Amino acid sequence: xVKKTLAQYLPGQYAQIVSVAEHAMxxxxxxxGFYPGKRVQVLFxxxxxxxxxxxxxxxxxxxxxxxxxxxxxxxC
Numbered sequence: 084x085v086k087k088t089l090a091q092y093l094p095g096q097y098a099q100i101v102s103v104a105e106h107a108m109x110x111x112x113x114x115x116g117f118y119p120g121k122r123v124q125v126l127f128x129x130x131x132x133x134x135x136x137x138x139x140x141x142x143x144x145x146x147x148x149x150x151x152x153x154x155x156x157x158x159c
Contacts, residue, residue, distance in 0.1 A: 086155050090148050090152040090154075096125050098123055099122050100123065103153060103155070104153040124137070135147075137151075
């Protein structure tokens with residue numbers, strides 16, 4: 084099982100969240116629905132390292148790359 088951050092995924096790929104970094108933004112990410120055990124899909128990535136569109140259980144959420152890098156995942 085290889086862990087990587089959500090920022091490393093390409094559009095169309097699925098991931099399961101393993102943990103969210105203990106960071107000032109970490110609690111906000113969990114409140115948004117990015118919690119351990121959740122399965123998510125990267126829908127879109129804006130050009131030039133722009134934000135991600137993530138499907139988190141039917142809700143489409145936008146994350147910046149630095150925010151996505153706080154979410155540790157595994158492939159699923």
